[in-house]
Amino acid sequence: MAKKDKRFILVHSESSGFQDSQIWVDRETGVNYFWHSFGNAGGLTPLLKADGTPVVTPRGELPEE
Numbered sequence: 001m002a003k004k005d006k007r008f009i010l011v012h013s014e015s016s017g018f019q020d021s022q023i024w025v026d027r028e029t030g031v032n033y034f035w036h037s038f039g040n041a042g043g044l045t046p047l048l049k050a051d052g053t054p055v056v057t058p059r060g061e062l063p064e065e
Helices: none
Strands: 006-014 021-027 032-038 041-046
Touching: none
Parallel strands: none
Antiparallel strands: 006 021, 021 032, 032 041
């Protein structure tokens, strides 16, 4: 990955009023992260499958920017 490339890709976003929910993918590992903010507070966590393992998007399935 070239230095100018972004490491994280925004793949989904929903917002209403002061709330915002987003899913970001790490281009190096494929791990998906869930970001949620409300007003001026927010939190980030890995997105997990039902068995507790992280959701991983294979490199070939990553969207192009």
